[in-house]
Amino acid sequence: MGNVIIGQSGGPTAVINASLAGVIKASKKSGIKKIYGMHHGIEGFLKEDLIDLDDYIKDMSDLSLLKRTPSAFLGSCRYKLPEIEGNEDVYEKMFGILEKYDIEYFLYNGGNDSMDTIKMLSDYAAMHDKPQKFMGIPKTIDNDLPLTDHTPGYGSAAKYIATSMKEIIRDNESFGAAKPTVCVVEIMGRHAGWLTAAAALSKDSDCDGPDLIYLPERVFDIDDFMERVKKLAAEKSSVVIAVSEGIKVADGRFVCELGQSNDYVDAFGHKQLSGCASYLTNLITQETGLKSRAIEFSTLQRCATHLASRVDIDEAYNVGYIAAKSAFEGKTGMMITLEVVSREPYLVHYNQYDIHEIANVERKVPKHWITNDGTYVSEQYLEYARPLIIGNILPYYTGGLPKHLSLKYHKR
Amino acid sequence: MGNVIIGQSGGPTAVINASLAGVIKASKKSGIKKIYGMHHGIEGFLKEDLIDLDDYIKDMSDLSLLKRTPSAFLGSCRYKLPEIEGNEDVYEKMFGILEKYDIEYFLYNGGNDSMDTIKMLSDYAAMHDKPQKFMGIPKTIDNDLPLTDHTPGYGSAAKYIATSMKEIIRDNESFGAAKPTVCVVEIMGRHAGWLTAAAALSKDSDCDGPDLIYLPERVFDIDDFMERVKKLAAEKSSVVIAVSEGIKVADGRFVCELGQSNDYVDAFGHKQLSGCASYLTNLITQETGLKSRAIEFSTLQRCATHLASRVDIDEAYNVGYIAAKSAFEGKTGMMITLEVVSREPYLVHYNQYDIHEIANVERKVPKHWITNDGTYVSEQYLEYARPLIIGNILPYYTGGLPKHLSLKYHKR
Numbered sequence: 055m056g057n058v059i060i061g062q063s064g065g066p067t068a069v070i071n072a073s074l075a076g077v078i079k080a081s082k083k084s085g086i087k088k089i090y091g092m093h094h095g096i097e098g099f100l101k102e103d104l105i106d107l108d109d110y111i112k113d114m115s116d117l118s119l120l121k122r123t124p125s126a127f128l129g130s131c132r133y134k135l136p137e138i139e140g141n142e143d144v145y146e147k148m149f150g151i152l153e154k155y156d157i158e159y160f161l162y163n164g165g166n167d168s169m170d171t172i173k174m175l176s177d178y179a180a181m182h183d184k185p186q187k188f189m190g191i192p193k194t195i196d197n198d199l200p201l202t203d204h205t206p207g208y209g210s211a212a213k214y215i216a217t218s219m220k221e222i223i224r225d226n227e228s229f230g231a232a233k234p235t236v237c238v239v240e241i242m243g244r245h246a247g248w249l250t251a252a253a254a255l256s257k258d259s260d261c262d263g264p265d266l267i268y269l270p271e272r273v274f275d276i277d278d279f280m281e282r283v284k285k286l287a288a289e290k291s292s293v294v295i296a297v298s299e300g301i302k303v304a305d306g307r308f309v310c311e312l313g314q315s316n317d318y319v320d321a322f323g324h325k326q327l328s329g330c331a332s333y334l335t336n337l338i339t340q341e342t343g344l345k346s347r348a349i350e351f352s353t354l355q356r357c358a359t360h361l362a363s364r365v366d367i368d369e370a371y372n373v374g375y376i377a378a379k380s381a382f383e384g385k386t387g388m389m390i391t392l393e394v395v396s397r398e399p400y401l402v403h404y405n406q407y408d409i410h411e412i413a414n415v416e417r418k419v420p421k422h423w424i425t426n427d428g429t430y431v432s433e434q435y436l437e438y439a440r441p442l443i444i445g446n447i448l449p450y451y452t453g454g455l456p457k458h459l460s461l462k463y464h465k466r
Numbered sequence: 467m468g469n470v471i472i473g474q475s476g477g478p479t480a481v482i483n484a485s486l487a488g489v490i491k492a493s494k495k496s497g498i499k500k501i502y503g504m505h506h507g508i509e510g511f512l513k514e515d516l517i518d519l520d521d522y523i524k525d526m527s528d529l530s531l532l533k534r535t536p537s538a539f540l541g542s543c544r545y546k547l548p549e550i551e552g553n554e555d556v557y558e559k560m561f562g563i564l565e566k567y568d569i570e571y572f573l574y575n576g577g578n579d580s581m582d583t584i585k586m587l588s589d590y591a592a593m594h595d596k597p598q599k600f601m602g603i604p605k606t607i608d609n610d611l612p613l614t615d616h617t618p619g620y621g622s623a624a625k626y627i628a629t630s631m632k633e634i635i636r637d638n639e640s641f642g643a644a645k646p647t648v649c650v651v652e653i654m655g656r657h658a659g660w661l662t663a664a665a666a667l668s669k670d671s672d673c674d675g676p677d678l679i680y681l682p683e684r685v686f687d688i689d690d691f692m693e694r695v696k697k698l699a700a701e702k703s704s705v706v707i708a709v710s711e712g713i714k715v716a717d718g719r720f721v722c723e724l725g726q727s728n729d730y731v732d733a734f735g736h737k738q739l740s741g742c743a744s745y746l747t748n749l750i751t752q753e754t755g756l757k758s759r760a761i762e763f764s765t766l767q768r769c770a771t772h773l774a775s776r777v778d779i780d781e782a783y784n785v786g787y788i789a790a791k792s793a794f795e796g797k798t799g800m801m802i803t804l805e806v807v808s809r810e811p812y813l814v815h816y817n818q819y820d821i822h823e824i825a826n827v828e829r830k831v832p833k834h835w836i837t838n839d840g841t842y843v844s845e846q847y848l849e850y851a852r853p854l855i856i857g858n859i860l861p862y863y864t865g866g867l868p869k870h871l872s873l874k875y876h877k878r
Contacts, residue, residue, distance in 0.1 A: 066640045094641075124633050126640040216867055217772055221536050224870060225769040228478045228538040229506075237765075258865065260872045332744075352761045353649075357637040360629055361772065363866060443866035453670065454775060454855035455628055458636060460672045 055085065056158025056186075058378065061092035061099060062126035063133070063164035063171070067195050067207030068214070068359040069370035071459075072121045073163050074128070076374025077191070078111055084382050090155060093461075095131035096162070096171055100144075102151055109465050116459065121367060122449050123458040124359035134167055135174045138181070145178045152186055159187050159381040163374070165194035165205070169389055169413040176387030176409060187381040190389030190409055191373050195356045197248035200415040201407045202391035206373055207356070209366030209442035212252035214358040215241060215351065216443060219256035219264060219296065222349060227292040236283060236293045236338050236346040239264070240331035242355055244300035246418045247271050249355065251431045253296035255439060265293050270300035271418050272428035274309055279334070280341060282429065287344055297330055299350075309333055360456050364445025369402065376404050400441035467497065468570025468598075470790065473504035473511060474538035475545070475576035475583070479607050479619030480626070480771040481782035483871075484533045485575050486540070488786025489603070490523055496794050502567060505873075507543035508574070508583055512556075514563055521877050528871065533779060534861050535870040536771035546579055547586045550593070557590045564598055571599050571793040575786070577606035577617070581801055581825040588799030588821060599793040602801030602821055603785050607768045609660035612827040613819045614803035618785055619768070621778030621854035624664035626770040627653060627763065628855060631668035631676060631708065634761060639704040648695060648705045648750050648758040651676070652743035654767055656712035659683050659831045661767065663843045665708035667851060677705050682712035683830050684840035686721055691746070692753060694841065699756055709742055721745055772868050776857025781814065788816050812853035 060077045062070055074091075081089045091105035092098045105128060111117055120127060136144060152160065162172050169190045176188040192199050197208035219239065226237045241250040247269025257263025265286050268274055274297075286293045301309050309330040335346035373390040380388070388406040395401040423435040449456030470493045474482055486503075493501045503517035504510045517540060523529055532539060548556060564572065574584050581602045588600040604611050609620035631651065638649045653662040659681025669675025677698050680686055698705045713721050722742040743760035750758040785802040792800070800818040807813040835847040861868030 062640075066637055123636070125636040130640045132641075213866055218766060218770075220867060220870065221769040221771065222765055224535070224537040225478055225765045227874075228474075228542045229544070255867065258867065260870045260875050262874075347764065349764045349766070350762065352759065353634055353637045354630060354761070354766075357633040358630075359633065440865060445866065446863065448860075451858065453852060454625055454857065455632060455667065455670065458632065458672045462639075462674075463672050 056156045057088040058086050058159045059090040059157045060161045061095040062128050062130050063095040063168035065356055066125035066130055067193055067356055068124050068210035068362045069207055069367050070193050071123045071127045072367045072370035073191050073374030075117050075121045076371040077161055077378045080375040080378035091128040094129035097131035097133040119459045124357040135171050138178055161189050161377055163191040163193050166414055169409055173409045173413040187386040189377040189381045191377045192389055196243055196246055198246040198416045200412055200417045203394040206370035210362040211249055211355050212439055213363045213443035214355050214361050215252040216255035219253045220261050223261055223294050226294055234287050234291045234293055236344050238295045238331040238334045238348050240297055240299050240329050240350045243298045247298050248419055250296050250298040251419055251435050254431045264296040266295045266429045267431055268297045268301050269419055269424055270298045273304050274301040283338055360449050363443045364447050365442055367447045397441055468568045469500040470498050470571045471502040471569045472573045473507045474540045474542050475507040475580035477768055478537035478542055479605055479768050480536050480622035480774045481619055481779050482605050483535050483539045484779045484782035485603050485786030487529050487533045488783040489573055489790045492787040492790035503540040506541035509543035509545040531871045536769040547583050550590055573601050573603055573789055575603040575605050578826055581821055585821045585825040599798040601789040601793045603789045604801055608655055608658055610658040610828045612824055612829045615806040618782035622774040623661055623767050624851055625775045625855035626767050626773050627664040628667035631665045632673050635673055635706050638706055646699050646703045646705055648756050650707045650743040650746045650760050652709055652711050652741050652762045655710045659710050662708050662710040663831055663847050666843045676708040678707045678841045679843055680709045680713050681831055682710045685716050686713040695750055772861050775855045776859050777854055779859050809853055
């Protein structure tokens, strides 16, 4: 058996390192000699910037800490391989590196674009009769990969979003003896509304949940929005709204683009940009005089491992483990997928699909899961998402703060 | 013995309800008949909007859940009592309500402004020989009350800020194979930099910590800032900077005001506003071409009870308990303070000070705790703050989310 290499790619998640831990455990179990990591994914690989994981992971205690470390431990990248035709030199170079390090198993952990890397490399291997195996490990908070019930990383992001929404709603309700405050929370997801939908999970026997939820799957109508805000503000002492960063008005412009003028520059000659929540709260205050507040979860929603879902960590670990094991068994050009056999009790199978059916395909929230004229999500969505946020794996705390494994500080 | 009333005032914290729990426990222990809550603080009290806490707290299990509930359970307010002279009617009305409900002990939980309420009421009682006792319970994430080592609420906000900074730094480091991303994190505190200083707690054996930290105690020099950012970006693959929302340039304007023009309105005729992190990141990208990202913790830093510090929860509980107990013993016109006898091991005494020495006084970060020409905080600050973020009290989870006690949903 040859060696293993694993890369992490695209936007990090709270559980991406759990998949790395799964790959390492499967490799150790199978007696693999060397486990390499790509430093900053395929971009580092092309520069032969490889990490010997034995320098960092000595025992189960290191592996447990790795599972509790947010963001890509190996470093990530956003890098798309060129077409094979006309770029054979790039591919020859890559296979040259694989041969040089006796790497037989190539694993790549990422979203749609990253699966394209597996597709290209396995295609090239098939064309040139190369022995190496290439397997994809799913990862993205965006939850937009096809053929898998959901994607590792989504559950923890959803748990962070739902928890923070509960806390924000509670905070916003604490005032409101006089005029209500309208709070607009902006959530990631340019094209698919999976993350924004997770705001609805905060609705429970102890919490109203957000009053309105806007996904990018539907056209955003500003007039209708303002009407609804005014009505809510007349009825309630606290109004909280969840919006996707990707909502667009009918003419196709992003809401976050509406506040920007090409002419306007500040005192220093710079153009000012703002997010869509910021745009909408300004609009609300100007039109109604109500106090409003814009909140963006920003990168916190993809790196809050302190609040990761146990189901998500376990599944991320498992897809890593199974991808490695499948490669050792000779599989190539595939991605591991999750099939939920039963949502209650929650039971999962792991399958694998041809990477050609997955790469570059984007899965959106089903239209019929969006309700109330596009201002909320349905019970079907909630039944889908509820099992994914269950359970915790607590950080290791030192000095009151979660401890992380670091490429920079923990080389032995 | 008469009855007790307790109010919560000002910006909520992650542990304000732990103080309420302390008051309830002390009252039950002393055999108090009725414990009233003011619905939305003194504002609700003036409208005779009182809550009978027996309707919500039946046993220790309710009290434990209350301690784990973020934001003011009773509702908060921002309301300053008028001067006594010329407004005797307001005070007569308030003492009328106290007499009507046989309330002998009045407890108020808040920051500088709220302590003013205790001062006014105890002054009026002294002037008119009233029997009621008035005690202040300290609370503010801003940590700016005088005569107390620190303020309940600060430790948990600091823990949230330091934890999130670690996670953000880890996330920001994951890219950076090519150009670095400059991340500017905006933290609460208009006048005092205590919360922003807490970003430095993230610096540890597994984390660089932020590269620069700017508190409002020092004038902010934009040119010097840009020079430092350029230098850091040339040396590092990730740059993360913490700024207080209250930083000001030499002419006295807030940085967040610099991006705003009175002339500029968007397509809908509205003036656009943005925060200081947003202003600075725009500036960085315009001047350097570097990718930049603004993150605001916003209200999350004061309501993230899921990440509260055990030291903070315990101290919040204790100041509530001791304030009530002191009132029962006949004390009035005072606030409970924390005195740290030893920082290592961490040992605390609870004292009480005359409210006249506290109300309306604001305590800032000592000048000599701000280092490097105003771009960092000293080891002295770190020694001060480290004990305050230790330990966790975990939420009660149901369905994967923290459970809260709610005024709206949990009336028996």
